[in-house]
Amino acid sequence: MMRGLAIAFAFLTRLPTPKVAWDARGQAASLKWYPAVGLMLGLLLALLAFVLYRLPSLPVAVVVFTAWVLLTGALHLDGLADSADAWVGGLGDRTRTLAIMKDPRCGPAGVMALVTLALLKVSMLTALPSPWWLLLPPLLARGALVGLVLTTPYVREGGLGDGLRGASATTCRVAIVLTMLGALCFGMTGALSLLIAVIVAGAWRVACMRRLGGFTGDTAGAMVEMIEAAVLFGCLLR
Template sequence: MSRFFDWREPILAVQFLSRIPTPQIHDFEPALLAKSVGWFPAVGMLIGALLFGIAYTSSQLDPWLAAILGLAFWTWVTGGLHLDGLADMSDGLGAAHRDPARFLAVLKDPHLGSFGVLSLIIQCLLKLVLLMLLVRQQQLAALLLIPAWARSGVFIWQTLPALAPGMAEQFAWKKNSTLAVFWGLVLLAASAWFSPALLAAPMVLIAYRQWLKAKLGGVTGDCLGAGIEVSESAMLLIAVLGTGIIGAIHS
């Protein structure tokens, strides 16, 4: 493999984060998963581009149709990976409100509890409504960047200590501040051009890290997945509110 570029890293990033078809990797190495983190924002851009295409095409018929199809695709293309993390973390937090030690034990339980179910319902409804509002405001360009911003959050969240062996620990094997800065600059420049409200995206990612630090003292793989879902909803809200505020000022 090239010293400067290993084609398996972006392929693995796509495989891990989505259902998009890719070439098969025959010589997989565990360390590759950690190295592939640098390509997470690129996968987010790919997902965003596909999401934009579906939402834009269907928005010509009806905003609600665009929102429903957009949410369905968003859920399918990720395989529900991050929604699963959100549900597991919600169950853990709900069961551990009186006994913090139970948090990790609940995360290992494959069954879905009431807190997890409620979090999935609320998250999907929130995304559905916000997608519809974004379509109605004709601000679909934000969809090109929101998935990428959310996945770049892993650069920030993985700086917390891993609470248990697993994905969070593996991602921490390879911390690359250069890639984090590169993607941050790319996404800031793209946000300034396509959706200025998303210039506030880094504050969402940092706020989630601070919440994890204060509430749990660290991070797990489920927390990373939940963070992507929470960040996407928060950025959809920011894009919707930002557009409304800018419109009110101009009027």
């Protein structure tokens, strides 16, 4: 159990973690811990924002966003950029889309996706009513990752996410339920955020199934970033 937790933190964050054997079984066991990783990320960001609350909102937002990127190692931002380039340059073709995703270079669509997302997140962080709402975006985004893996084929043999296909469906469903209950603890804002996360995840899954017949690590990362931004926006609607 602890090996799966350590692998989840090592894969999704840049936080110090114990060295453990990283194999397919361990990776599969890590999936159910993804929401816990999201909750920890949200807690760290909320604490940072709380400590800096006396400063002007814009500098605080920039610092929190920078910490967000550093804590995750820009893992999901890379997926967003690759997905944007592939979706635009793939011209609707599955093979071309997958090939562009493997290209390490970042094209104009990827750059614009990153800039747009950064502007959206920073602007919404400046207006966030309470730092504790920062618990919701990372939690719901990584809970959605569990649902994506359970319901969607992984299309790259031998890719980073290949080992996740062996995850226990039962324990992962429990993790999803706990994620939903955790969101509902935030009242109407949590319920709205949960609804937004489900809609964004569902829409992106449909797009991935139509274009690729499944998902890749890049599209999973893109989904995380889109859900986080959308949930932040939802927190402003309270």
